[in-house]
Amino acid sequence: xxxxxxxxxxxxxxxxxxxxxxxxxxxxxxxxxxxxxxxxxxxxxxxxxxxxxxxxxxxxxxxxxxxxxxxxxxxxxxxxxxxx
Amino acid sequence: xxxxxxxxxxxxxxxxxxxxxxxxxxxxxxxxxxxxxxxxxxxxxxxxxxxxxxxxxxxxxxxxxxxxxxxxxxxxxxxxxxxxxxxxxxxxxxxxxxxxxxxxxxxxxxxxxxxxxxxxxxxxxxxxxxxxxxxxxxxxxxxxxxxxxxxxxxxxxxxxxxxxxxxxxxxxxxxxxxxxxxxxxxxxxxxxxxxxxxxxxxxxxxxxxxxxxxxxxxxxxxxx
Numbered sequence: 001x002x003x004x005x006x007x008x009x010x011x012x013x014x015x016x017x018x019x020x021x022x023x024x025x026x027x028x029x030x031x032x033x034x035x036x037x038x039x040x041x042x043x044x045x046x047x048x049x050x051x052x053x054x055x056x057x058x059x060x061x062x063x064x065x066x067x068x069x070x071x072x073x074x075x076x077x078x079x080x081x082x083x084x
Numbered sequence: 085x086x087x088x089x090x091x092x093x094x095x096x097x098x099x100x101x102x103x104x105x106x107x108x109x110x111x112x113x114x115x116x117x118x119x120x121x122x123x124x125x126x127x128x129x130x131x132x133x134x135x136x137x138x139x140x141x142x143x144x145x146x147x148x149x150x151x152x153x154x155x156x157x158x159x160x161x162x163x164x165x166x167x168x169x170x171x172x173x174x175x176x177x178x179x180x181x182x183x184x185x186x187x188x189x190x191x192x193x194x195x196x197x198x199x200x201x202x203x204x205x206x207x208x209x210x211x212x213x214x215x216x217x218x219x220x221x222x223x224x225x226x227x228x229x230x231x232x233x234x235x236x237x238x239x240x241x242x243x244x245x246x247x248x249x250x251x252x253x254x255x256x257x258x259x260x261x262x263x264x265x266x267x268x269x270x271x272x273x274x275x276x277x278x279x280x281x282x283x284x285x286x287x288x289x290x291x292x293x294x295x296x297x298x299x300x301x302x303x304x305x306x307x308x
Contacts, residue, residue, distance in 0.1 A: 022288035026269065050295070053302045057295040060244050061263035066152045070165055074147040077172045078140050 013040040017047050021054055124188040131179050139179065143172055146189055149265075150196050156248060156260050157200035159207060167203065171196035186274050193261070193275045201253050240301060247297035251290055258283055259290040 017040045023029050024037045041047045070076075124145070130138035147168060154171070155164035174195050175182075182191055248256060248264070261272035273283035
């Protein structure tokens with residue numbers, strides 16, 4: 001019985017954690033919520049892996065290069081503003 | 085040619101700080117440009133009073149970054165330039181209606197992204213991933229075929245760029261604004277005219293989808 005309840009709680013925490021990993025990474029959870037994530041991640045290899053790869057993904061996105069604008073972009077816009 | 089990344093350059097909470105390379109030489113640059121310290125709000129007020137020079141300063145300040153954002157929603161650089169021009173034209177025409185409840189760049193980006201999305205929706209649907217529920221495209225084999233062909237970083241970036249392009253537009257925007265451009269959740273949600281809860285939900289879905297597309301690469305890279 002206790003085992004079943006633990007499993008049910010684990011699954012509840014698993015789903016909740018999976019939904020809130022971004023909020024956790026972004027520091028947008030309250031303390032109790034953060035602890036809930038950390039406690040679950042500590043015992044769930046799957047969520048640990050998702051969190052680790054999500055972090056790498058977001059870090060990778062932040063390191064993407066900005067495409068260079070075409071030369072004279074602002075002037076071309078200003079030129080359009082001057083058109084009748 | 086590739087410029088520097090913008091994430092981290094965004095002046096969070098205080099509007100964009102003008103970059104030193106924002107000015108382009110040209111026929112319209114003979115007059116003095118507003119000092120970098122002049123706040124957007126001041127230029128907007130002057131523009132609302134009919135001062136076109138003030139609006140041109142806003143163009144010089146924001147054009148490059150707006151272009152970089154809309155390029156991720158358009159088919160090619162030429163269309164991104166058109167969208168950038170169109171966004172500023174619309175902003176100039178309706179500057180009198182800008183109430184200043186958000187920052188100027190928030191308002192401008194909303195105009196630009198909406199214009200880019202409007203054009204994207206008119207294009208034929210891509211034959212690739214269009215739903216976040218779909219399985220990710222099986223491109224990992226390509227990576228395995230030539231692991232030494234490109235550097236790991238270059239490969240990861242290419243895969244990330246493709247994963248971004250594969251996202252539906254409503255999910256692409258949160259990801260681009262928050263994770264690529266480095267805006268805060270509040271700023272990015274305001275640009276999309278979404279509540280923060282809805283914005284965060286889309287952002288999380290988008291991140292999971294991108295992660296899914298590069299997951300095997302991340303594992304392989306970690307194993308090496």
